[in-house]
Amino acid sequence: MSEPVRFVSQKVDLDYKVVTSPVARRFDEQMRAGRITGHKCPECGLVYVPPKGFCPIDCVITDESNEVEVRDAGTLTSFTVITPIQYQGQEEKEEYVLANILLDGASGTIGQQRVEGIPHSEVRMGMRVKAVWGGDPNEGSRGWGLTGAIKHWEPSGEPDEPKEKYQEHVL
Amino acid sequence: MRDVAVVSFAPSEPGLTGVEETETQLLFPVINEALAKIGITRKDIGFTCSASCDYLAGAPFAFVQTLEATGAWPPISESHVEMDGAWALYEAWVRLQHGDVDVALAFSSGICSRADIREVLSIQLDPYYLAPLWLDPLSFGRLQAEAVGQEPPTQAPAYTDAAAAVVLAAGDRARELVDRPAWIAGIDHRTDAHYPGVRDLSKSESARIAGQQAGVDKAPVDVAYLSAQYPHEGLILMDALGLTHGYGLATNPLMVSGLIQVGTAADAVIKGDANRSVGHASAGPCLQQNLVAVFEA
Numbered sequence: 001m002s003e004p005v006r007f008v009s010q011k012v013d014l015d016y017k018v019v020t021s022p023v024a025r026r027f028d029e030q031m032r033a034g035r036i037t038g039h040k041c042p043e044c045g046l047v048y049v050p051p052k053g054f055c056p057i058d059c060v061i062t063d064e065s066n067e068v069e070v071r072d073a074g075t076l077t078s079f080t081v082i083t084p085i086q087y088q089g090q091e092e093k094e095e096y097v098l099a100n101i102l103l104d105g106a107s108g109t110i111g112q113q114r115v116e117g118i119p120h121s122e123v124r125m126g127m128r129v130k131a132v133w134g135g136d137p138n139e140g141s142r143g144w145g146l147t148g149a150i151k152h153w154e155p156s157g158e159p160d161e162p163k164e165k166y167q168e169h170v171l
Numbered sequence: 172m173r174d175v176a177v178v179s180f181a182p183s184e185p186g187l188t189g190v191e192e193t194e195t196q197l198l199f200p201v202i203n204e205a206l207a208k209i210g211i212t213r214k215d216i217g218f219t220c221s222a223s224c225d226y227l228a229g230a231p232f233a234f235v236q237t238l239e240a241t242g243a244w245p246p247i248s249e250s251h252v253e254m255d256g257a258w259a260l261y262e263a264w265v266r267l268q269h270g271d272v273d274v275a276l277a278f279s280s281g282i283c284s285r286a287d288i289r290e291v292l293s294i295q296l297d298p299y300y301l302a303p304l305w306l307d308p309l310s311f312g313r314l315q316a317e318a319v320g321q322e323p324p325t326q327a328p329a330y331t332d333a334a335a336a337v338v339l340a341a342g343d344r345a346r347e348l349v350d351r352p353a354w355i356a357g358i359d360h361r362t363d364a365h366y367p368g369v370r371d372l373s374k375s376e377s378a379r380i381a382g383q384q385a386g387v388d389k390a391p392v393d394v395a396y397l398s399a400q401y402p403h404e405g406l407i408l409m410d411a412l413g414l415t416h417g418y419g420l421a422t423n424p425l426m427v428s429g430l431i432q433v434g435t436a437a438d439a440v441i442k443g444d445a446n447r448s449v450g451h452a453s454a455g456p457c458l459q460q461n462l463v464a465v466f467e468a
Contacts, residue, residue: 006448009304012298012302014290016286016287017284017285017286021191021192021193049444053196054196054240056239056240056242056243057242057244059199059241061239
């Protein structure tokens with residue numbers, strides 16, 4: 001008989017300092033003022049929201065002179081109803097919806113956006129949504145996403161977009 | 172073997188720390204400079220290899236974002252190494268041996284100023300056997316210094332933030348791009364055993380074999396650039412490579428220092444300061460992994 005296997009548990013953690021880049025900092029300031037901004041590439045005209053400080057296709061640097069404001073409304077292009085697993089640290093208890101949203105005036109979607117104010121069974125691609133402001137702008141501080149200034153998105157009541165309008169943005 | 176040369180090299184300003192830009196933003200100027208020096212654009216690149224470490228960024232798949240500095244749409248042929256950029260240069264050299272592409276870009280980036288590097292490195296590569304001891308680069312450095320009878324270091328290297336890029340080209344394409352291509356006469360990389368306890372820490376067998384395979388001793392060396400974090404590492408490396416003199420770096424920009432040393436060795440040939448140079452890169456505890464490149468005019 002071999003000895004039973006013995007286990008040693010060791011919890012490891014690493015601390016990282018999150019540094020917000022100057023481009024993200026400017027974006028955050030605009031979000032706190034209620035404006036969603038992006039950078040428009042001077043060569044191809046694509047609008048990146050949030051801005052990156054460059055166009056990854058043309059490889060040109062962009063800055064505040066390329067800043068444009070986009071609407072706080074858009075089209076839901078895809079979504080997931082998430083059932084939260086109750087792992088340690090999980091704060092969600094109920095099912096919720098995360099969606100990709102193509103903002104009016106932006107060339108690409110923003111991801112992981114919370115959608116409220118509609119039964120989950122009625123959430124659909126092509127649905128028009130608008131921002132509900134008043135969240136905590138200090139949340140979502142890792143330098144990406146839309147920060148916490150927008151609490152969530154809700155249906156705007158406008159008619160759905162036809163699939164031709166958003167099918168390139170379905171992931 | 173196909174003749175392949177380094178034709179351009181561009182590092183970021185030395186000694187950077189606390190950079191606020193993203194790694195992608197840090198890479199833009201060095202890639203731009205490496206290409207501008209030889210008058211080509213991203214469209215002329217046939218293969219791209221990047222190098223970085225997600226443990227430094229503290230985020231999974233962080234390396235994917237650096238591709239945005241390459242103009243990867245329409246899709247490009249590319250690869251990534253979770254190693255110092257010198258290994259990206261090696262993969263680019265291998266890729267050019269295939270014969271179907273003539274120009275390759277290798278680059279690397281690392282931002283060390285956002286975490287305690289001694290902690291990060293202590294668990295990055297060995298989360299199993301040695302992790303409970305929290306052996307870090309300074310502990311390893313002290314062990315190895317004692318093994319060679321040198322004064323143990325009291326401080327870990329000064330880790331800095333950096334990015335660097337090199338362009339490689341094959342045969343006539345290299346001759347078109349630059350007057351003096353730094354031809355890769357030999358390049359090799361070797362690894363010692365994972366567990367430091369089974370190694371003779373007083374020497375570096377992997378550096379010796381890599382140097383021999385790269386052909387360091389086939390002719391006199393005008394200048395050598397070595398990745399040594401501590402004075403005793405320099406002594407071990409010179410012994411392993413049969414060199415009497417080598418230049419080190421004052422700081423250690425992780426993931427980039429090896430590419431800087433290898434790129435600087437190549438640049439010495441390109442600029443006409445040397446006819447035969449050696450560049451060396453190292454990774455892992457106590458010089459575990461070593462890469463040696465020999466450049467000739």
